[in-house]
Amino acid sequence: MSRTYVVTGAASGIGKATAERLEADGHRVIGVDIKDADVVADLSTGEGRTALVHEVEQRSGGRVDGVIAVAGLVAASPVTVGVNYFGATATLEGLRPLLAGSDAPRAVVVASLAALEEVDEGLYERLLADDEPGARQEAERIGTATNAAGSSAIYSTTKKAIAQWVRTHAKDPEWAGAGIALNAIAPGVIETPMTAAALESAEGRAALDAGAPSPLNGPAAPPAAPAALLAWLASAENTHVTGQIVFIDGGAESIRRPERI
Template sequence: MSRTYVVTGSASGIGKATTKRLRDQGHDVIGVDLRDADVTADLSTQEGRTALVTQVQERTGGTVDGVIAVAGLVAASPVTVGVNYFGAVATLEGLRPLLEKSAAPRAVVVASLAALEETDEGLLRQLRANDEAAALKEATRIGTETNAAGSSPIYTTTKLAISQWVREHAKTAEWAGAGIALNAIAPGVIETPMTLAALESEEGRAALDEGAPSPLNGPAAPPAAPAALLSWLASEENTHVTGQIIFIDGGAESIRRPELV
């Protein structure tokens, strides 16, 4: 049966691969991005978030079966805070009323294995408090320094925060109680424009391998791999998986945290 999906970050990387996969399966997909999308919206701004919800509602008549929030940035910049956390939350919360009208509503967001890296306590506190102005100030304080893999505490902290948000909200009356499965995936290294520079340098590949050792099938997965997982989590077949952060990392998380069961 054909379903209606919204995929943010649809113009490139994991979002593009997910959009293609769903359309190839015969589903109606509304792609959202800064360009080359059905809905053009800047999710770092309140105006863009409002435009997303308004245009999706107009295009669908008010019902959406699946929301897949992929849009994200790795830049050591306050704008990453706006997109990765507040933009993702606004997408999920803003489209939740449309999901409630579906017979099998599902939502998934892209987190990251990078959430296991060093994070910033001050930024995390403001993200969890849902104080965007204060969070942006914290990101400015952190500055633009990155590690050899091109990652910064701004990026890692936003990914930890969105993972925690999913765990906190998935079990609530507004989500599970309304029949909406809410999950996140946590990719390791994926072959996307965000990781290309690191993958092309010896130093960058070494840094990625240190943080994301991948004994299964090498240092980087193609976008098609997380796209397949996202598609299943957002499908009718997923009747009971919710509140989970599912790592798709070639085994890295199990190496980094072997004590967890």
């Protein structure tokens, strides 16, 4: 049965691969991105988030079956706070009413293996308090420092926060109580424009391998791998998986914290 999905970040990387997979399976996809998409919206701004909801409502006729929030940035910048956390939560909450008309409503967001890194506690606290001005101020304080893999405390903190948001809210009456499965995936290293620069240098590859050792099938997965997982979690077949952070990382999470079950 054909379903209607909203995919943010649909112009490139994991989002594009997910949209293409769903369309190949016969589903309708409303793609969202800052350019080259059905709905053009800047999710780092309140105006862009409002436009996203309005445009999707108009294009869908007020009903969607799945929301897949992929859009994200790795830049050491307050804009990353706006997209990775507040843009993602606004997408999920803003489109949740449109899921109510589906027989099998599903929502998934992309977190990251980077959520296992040390977080900036000041930023993390402001994110979980839903304080965007305060979170942006904390990001300004953190600054633009990155590691050899191009990642920063801003990125890892936003990804841990969005994973925690899923864990906190998936069980709520508005989500599980309304029959809506809400999950996140946590990719390791994926071959996307976001990781291209790091994968091109020996120093970058070493940094990626240090944080995301991948004994299964090599250091970087193609976007099709997380796309397949997202498609299943957002499908009608997923009747009972909710509130989970599913790692898709070649084994990195199990190496980094083997005591966790």
